[in-house]
Amino acid sequence: MKRSGTVIVLSVIIVVLAVGLVAVLLFMKNQPAPVRGVTPLVEIAQMEADSAKWGLNFPNQYSSLLKTETNNTQTAYAGSNPFSKLEKDPRLLTLFAGYSFSKEYNEDRGHLNTLTDVRAIKRVDEKTHATCYSCKSANNPGLWDEMGMAAYDKMLFSEMTPRLNQPIGCANCHEANTMKLIVTNPALEEALEAQGKDWRTFTRQEMRTIVCANCHVEYYFKGDDKYLVFPWAKGTRIEQISEFYQDIEFIDWTHPQSGTPMIKMQHPDYELFSADSTHFKAGVSCGDCHMPYTRDGAAKFSTHNVHSPLLNAEAACGACHTDVEYVTGRVSQIQNQVWATMEATEDALVDAIQTLEAAAATAGVDETILAEGRNLHRESQLRWDFIAAESSMGFHNPEEALRILADATNLARQAQIKAIEAAGTPGILQSNQ
Numbered sequence: 326m327k328r329s330g331t332v333i334v335l336s337v338i339i340v341v342l343a344v345g346l347v348a349v350l351l352f353m354k355n356q357p358a359p360v361r362g363v364t365p366l367v368e369i370a371q372m373e374a375d376s377a378k379w380g381l382n383f384p385n386q387y388s389s390l391l392k393t394e395t396n397n398t399q400t401a402y403a404g405s406n407p408f409s410k411l412e413k414d415p416r417l418l419t420l421f422a423g424y425s426f427s428k429e430y431n432e433d434r435g436h437l438n439t440l441t442d443v444r445a446i447k448r449v450d451e452k453t454h455a456t457c458y459s460c461k462s463a464n465n466p467g468l469w470d471e472m473g474m475a476a477y478d479k480m481l482f483s484e485m486t487p488r489l490n491q492p493i494g495c496a497n498c499h500e501a502n503t504m505k506l507i508v509t510n511p512a513l514e515e516a517l518e519a520q521g522k523d524w525r526t527f528t529r530q531e532m533r534t535i536v537c538a539n540c541h542v543e544y545y546f547k548g549d550d551k552y553l554v555f556p557w558a559k560g561t562r563i564e565q566i567s568e569f570y571q572d573i574e575f576i577d578w579t580h581p582q583s584g585t586p587m588i589k590m591q592h593p594d595y596e597l598f599s600a601d602s603t604h605f606k607a608g609v610s611c612g613d614c615h616m617p618y619t620r621d622g623a624a625k626f627s628t629h630n631v632h633s634p635l636l637n638a639e640a641a642c643g644a645c646h647t648d649v650e651y652v653t654g655r656v657s658q659i660q661n662q663v664w665a666t667m668e669a670t671e672d673a674l675v676d677a678i679q680t681l682e683a684a685a686a687t688a689g690v691d692e693t694i695l696a697e698g699r700n701l702h703r704e705s706q707l708r709w710d711f712i713a714a715e716s717s718m719g720f721h722n723p724e725e726a727l728r729i730l731a732d733a734t735n736l737a738r739q740a741q742i743k744a745i746e747a748a749g750t751p752g753i754l755q756s757n758q
């Protein structure tokens with residue numbers, strides 16, 4: 326009796342549960358299909374080079390990226406008109422004498438022009454390596470993965486040309502399945518590693534800066550195989566970069582007038598910005614100013630039309646500053662001051678070069694002192710170039726820019742004095758001025 330009672334109770338429970346289950350299943354079957362915030366329309370392959378495919382899922386980001394092809398508006402010191410820096414400032418012809426940058430040196434343009442622009446530049450010749458393509462194409466992440474960066478860099482530019490058909494695109498900054506920001510350039514991964522840093526531990530805000538450091542950095546090509554390296558092993562300040570280059574005795578070219586072994590700086594936007602600038606210290610990222618949130622109807626997204634923030638200051642600065650007119654006014658003041666200081670540095674450098682040239686041509690010149698003078702020239706010019714090649718005319722870090730330019734001017738004047746000392750006569754000053 327006791328046992329059959331238990332059986333009845335259990336049977337009732339089972340029946341109740343079964344009915345409940347059927348009811349839940351029927352309810353679920355009659356629900357509309359689940360909808361997520363972002364419905365992936367198409368599956369995107371990892372490292373897909375063609376941004377148009379990603380664009381099917383993310384039309385706003387894609388269409389704003391497309392605008393970088395034609396956003397050619399000039400600002401006082403930047404913008405996107407590919408004006409010639411050599412025509413604007415003929416002193417550069419002396420500073421870069423004997424080097425390819427004295428052939429052609431233009432203002433940069435938007436991300437979609439990278440392949441067109443690198444292929445048109447006169448600095449590229451038949452000996453140029455594929456390494457020059459490192460920052461220019463969305464095909465790269467896939468190729469680096471497939472062949473390794475060493476094999477990529479070993480190839481010639483001309484051999485690589487047919488393998489690249491995409492300018493900068495989604496694959497340069499995002500992981501396909503998660504859309505997370507990632508480091509895609511092996512040279513950046515290695516440079517961070519050399520400093521004991523792992524980007525996988527970075528915060529989202531840090532990634533919004535480091536993703537730009539895939540390309541907007543100083544770099545050099547190591548050895549005959551032209552392996553891409555960021556010279557950060559000692560740190561990313563100009564003094565540490567200079568020390569790194571001194572140690573490995575790296576030179577880009579020998580200046581034909583002064584006889585100095587020289588280094589050309591690239592575009593150290595990340596290094597200058599991260600050298601304790603006010604914005605960097607406050608946790609502001611490159612993305613905050615260059616890719617602010619934008620609205621298109623109901624959609625809110627990061628604009629991928631990356632350009633000078635002065636062209637959309639309301640969005641770029643207005644998210645944090647209430648007085649946008651005041652802060653953009655500060656930009657012009659800072660840039661004018663940095664430009665004026667830079668002109669003084671360039672004058673000092675031209676004087677140093679001409680005096681070193683005259684000293685070298687003087688009979689009985691003291692070669693040891695002359696070499697010291699050349700070293701001062703090198704140290705001065707790479708400091709000047711760190712600020713000149715940087716893209717913001719000092720705005721990214723005004724204090725640091727002015728500090729470096731002051732050092733550079735001082736070093737150039739010291740180089741000139743050494744040249745006079747080497748020649749043993751100030752008479753060489755008259756011969757060239």
Ligand code: HEC
Nearest residue numbers: 400403404537541594595598604610611614633635716717
């Ligand atoms: C606080 C805002 C701000 C932050 C943060 C910032 N920038 Fe800028 N950036 C500017 C301004 C302002 C200019 C100057 C634009 C001009 O002169 O037209 C500029 C100029 C540039 C340019 C040249 C633009 C052109 O039109 O040619 C590049 C490239 C650039 N920044 C990259 C970066 C990178 C990379 C980072 C992060 C490492 C960064 N910026 C961080 C505000 C910012």
Ligand code: HEC
Nearest residue numbers: 376379380383386387390494495497498529533612626627
């Ligand atoms: C130069 C680097 C870069 C490229 C190229 C790039 N993105 Fe982004 N993308 C970013 C950054 C930076 C953010 C802001 C991420 C954040 O806030 O965490 C972002 C954000 C996004 C987001 C998140 C939503 C939003 O708008 O903030 C999506 C989706 C996205 N990008 C799609 C794309 C697609 C699609 C492409 C190619 C058509 C692309 N991105 C190309 C850097 C890039």
Ligand code: HEC
Nearest residue numbers: 404405433434435438439442460497537539540611615632
């Ligand atoms: C894959 C390499 C790469 C990445 C990643 C990259 N850039 Fe660029 N960027 C370039 C190159 C190369 C140019 C110059 C293109 C030209 O002149 O054809 C450029 C140009 C620019 C310009 C000048 C645009 C103009 O209209 O003059 C700005 C501003 C800029 N980048 C900001 C950024 C910011 C901010 C990030 C990170 C969110 C970033 N870039 C990430 C390679 C890159």
Ligand code: HEC
Nearest residue numbers: 603604607609613614634641642644645646652653655656
């Ligand atoms: C994500 C927030 C953020 C954005 C975006 C931003 N700023 Fe700032 N800015 C700050 C903070 C934080 C400070 C430092 C605190 C302070 O003094 O107000 C600062 C300070 C400044 C200063 C004073 C720096 C000094 O040392 O005198 C200027 C000038 C400035 N910003 C200009 C700009 C311009 C121009 C833009 C747009 C291109 C911009 N900022 C975009 C947050 C931002």
